[in-house]
Amino acid sequence: MKLQHNLGGIENLGPVWTETRPFVEEWEKRIFGIHVAMMALSQTLVDALPRYDLSKVPTTFREDWTWGHLRMGAEAMNPFDYFKYRYFEKWLGGISGFFVAKSYVNGAELEARTADYLDGKAPQRPSKSLPEVDAQVLRYLREGDSPKRGALAPAFAVADKVLVKDVKPVAHTRLPGYLRGKTGEVVHVYDGAYCYFFPTGPDGIGAPMPVYSVRFDPKEIWGDTAEAGASLYADLFEAYLLPEGEVR
Amino acid sequence: MNDRFNYSSSREAESAAKVQALEDLLIEKGVIGAETIDQVLGFFETQMGPFNGAKLVARAWLDPAFKQRLLQDTTAAIAELPFPPGMAGAEGEHMKIVENTPDVHNLIVCTLCSCYPWPTLGLPPYWYKDPTFRARAVREPRKVLEEFGLSIDPAVEIRIWDSSAQIRWFVLPERPAGTDALSEDELAALITPEAMMGVAKVKARAATSP
Numbered sequence: 521m522k523l524q525h526n527l528g529g530i531e532n533l534g535p536v537w538t539e540t541r542p543f544v545e546e547w548e549k550r551i552f553g554i555h556v557a558m559m560a561l562s563q564t565l566v567d568a569l570p571r572y573d574l575s576k577v578p579t580t581f582r583e584d585w586t587w588g589h590l591r592m593g594a595e596a597m598n599p600f601d602y603f604k605y606r607y608f609e610k611w612l613g614g615i616s617g618f619f620v621a622k623s624y625v626n627g628a629e630l631e632a633r634t635a636d637y638l639d640g641k642a643p644q645r646p647s648k649s650l651p652e653v654d655a656q657v658l659r660y661l662r663e664g665d666s667p668k669r670g671a672l673a674p675a676f677a678v679a680d681k682v683l684v685k686d687v688k689p690v691a692h693t694r695l696p697g698y699l700r701g702k703t704g705e706v707v708h709v710y711d712g713a714y715c716y717f718f719p720t721g722p723d724g725i726g727a728p729m730p731v732y733s734v735r736f737d738p739k740e741i742w743g744d745t746a747e748a749g750a751s752l753y754a755d756l757f758e759a760y761l762l763p764e765g766e767v768r
Numbered sequence: 769m770n771d772r773f774n775y776s777s778s779r780e781a782e783s784a785a786k787v788q789a790l791e792d793l794l795i796e797k798g799v800i801g802a803e804t805i806d807q808v809l810g811f812f813e814t815q816m817g818p819f820n821g822a823k824l825v826a827r828a829w830l831d832p833a834f835k836q837r838l839l840q841d842t843t844a845a846i847a848e849l850p851f852p853p854g855m856a857g858a859e860g861e862h863m864k865i866v867e868n869t870p871d872v873h874n875l876i877v878c879t880l881c882s883c884y885p886w887p888t889l890g891l892p893p894y895w896y897k898d899p900t901f902r903a904r905a906v907r908e909p910r911k912v913l914e915e916f917g918l919s920i921d922p923a924v925e926i927r928i929w930d931s932s933a934q935i936r937w938f939v940l941p942e943r944p945a946g947t948d949a950l951s952e953d954e955l956a957a958l959i960t961p962e963a964m965m966g967v968a969k970v971k972a973r974a975a976t977s978p
Contacts, residue, residue: 528879528930530903536816536915538902539894540962547784552807553890559858561799580798582772591881600772607882607897612783616790625793633789638781646792650801657804661811662854667934696879698906710862714934731933738907740962747910750926755933 521689523599524686526697528741548608551635555615558585560660572662577656583622586665588717590614592692669728672713674758676732680706682765684734684756688722695723695760702741703764707753708733714757724759732756815852816860819889821938822959824849824865824888825942826952829943836887836938839867841944846888859936865930867940868966872926875913875966876937877905885936889961894949896965916967946972 523530523574525710543549545689562585565572593614594602605613637643687693710731714751719726734756738746771967776782794800806812824846828835837844842865846855854860863885866874878884879902884892895901895916904912909926920926941963947955962968 523897525880527899528906531907533900533903536904536912537895537898537902538916540776540960542893544778544874544893544894545780545784547780547787548786549809550805552975553808554787554791554794556798556808556858557800569786574861578798581800594881599948602830603899604773607894609783612787612790616786619790619799624799628923630786630789630793633793634782634786637785637788638778643788643792645802646795647802648795648798649803653801653802654807657808658811660858661808661816662857664857664861666856666858668862686825694880694932696906696930698879710935713789714898729933742907745907747805747926749924749953750909752906752928752930752932755935 521697522595524595524597524602525689525693525695526532528696534741541610544606551608551615555590555611556661557653557657558583558615559587559665560657561584563662565665567623568661568665569668570665572656572660574656574706577652578650579653579656580624582665583618583720584716585618585718589618593618595692595702619660643686667714668712669715670710672712672728672730674730674732676706676709676758676763678706678709678731682706682732682734682761683764685724685737685762687724687760690721690723691763692720694720694725694757695756698741699736699754702736703739704734704736704754706732707735708728712757714719725757732758732761734761783971794823803915812886812890814951816854816857816887818888818961818964819956820851820855820890821885821961821964822956823851824953825940825964826955826961828940829955830871830952834941835867838865851887855887858886859883859956860885862934862938863938865887865938866927866942868926868942868969872925872968874929874939875905875909876929876931877930877940878903879903879906881934883931883936885938889938889964893961895962895967911969916962920968938964938965941970944972 560579561579564584619625684699684702712727715728716725716733736752738750738752795802806893828838842863882892882897909928931937963970
């Protein structure tokens with residue numbers, strides 16, 4: 521069981537942070553931009569619905585990098601570190617670690633360069649432009665990577681009662697932990713079927729499948745401590761659902 | 769004692785130096801170009817940001833037929849308006865808006881990460897990404913909203929939407945009283961990302977500012 525899969529409902533965390541800025545330090549913008557560029561150059565886009573032809577894009581990047589990869593890295597963190605580091609600090613750790621692990625950047629070289637910049641050594645910003653790379657990044661931002669595929673017959677219909685499975689915990693999931701074993705009601709069946717960036721193994725998503733909006737009574741989840749006058753909705757992949765009453 | 773929660777005193781300077789070193793090395797090694805990151809940031813500063821969502825909401829307030837289409841098929845209705853290209857692009861492929869009414873207040877959360885509708889709202893604010901908000905919003909939404917300075921009448925139902933699959937959610941807030949004389953642009957200027965995610969209401973601007 522991973523804390524990151526079970527964040528919803530944790531108590532004693534103190535007040536929320538009401539900061540409205542997307543970035544609180546200038547440097548955070550750069551790691552955000554690097555992540556977007558990686559997604560826009562990811563080999564996984566070869567199978568995307570927009571017909572991205574990455575073979576013509578002059579980047580040395582030849583990896584799979586999606587939201588799923590970034591999230592899986594965050595979910596692999598020690599839970600104390602997950603709370604210790606600010607959002608983009610986690611991104612910087614995960615993404616720089618990825619480039620070192622994949623040998624695009626040598627770890628010692630990255631450390632030495634970082635130390636140089638910290639010492640105030642004037643950075644020599646490389647000036648090599650790659651207009652075709654920039655064009656692919658812009659095209660990705662504008663055309664995206666829709667997970668929607670042709671319709672499959674849904675197993676459930678609106679008003680059906682469904683039981684959320686307690687699937688085997690793996691490296692990555694899209695099933696919020698607080699819903700496991702709970703019963704809800706289907707309120708909407710989304711048009712089409714939805715894939716995920718990669719198969720999550722025994723967790724069960726990846727191939728196209730129907731997705732449902734499921735309503736839960738907070739009392740079913742939190743018991744007597746639930747606040748009155750609320751409804752909780754979650755979008756759930758079909759692989760996470762069973763008909764109510766079925767033995768898990 | 770565990771020293772896990774000790775931070776380096778030069779925490780931000782070290783991150784700033786590291787990300788600059790990383791970006792420079794990625795340019796040198798041909799992963800990205802010298803302008804690649806600036807282009808990404810510029811895209812969100814000028815083309816995809818909360819100013820798009822604000823225009824959408826103002827239009828929905830003024831045009832009931834458009835509002836119905838927006839609630840019915842959010843992505844298709846957005847395509848009717850003259851936005852920059854890319855409104856169904858990254859993180860906006862499938863979007864859904866839900867309407868606040870006198871009886872219902874909607875709150876969007878992503879307990880597993882920070883899913884956010886980029887084309888209409890731009891990049892998520894820190895409060896939305898914070899683990900404490902994500903943990904608590906699904907359990908004690910009224911208390912959480914109080915901490916944002918928003919008190920919801922006990923008679924109003926709060927609907928919490930955990931965006932855990934492939935739909936990106938946002939909120940159509942209520943139009944505040946006292947705004948009948950405002951133009952569409954003036955209305956749009958009142959609308960904040962917080963109101964479009966459900967942690968604030970739209971306020972009619974005070975006649976005089978302090």
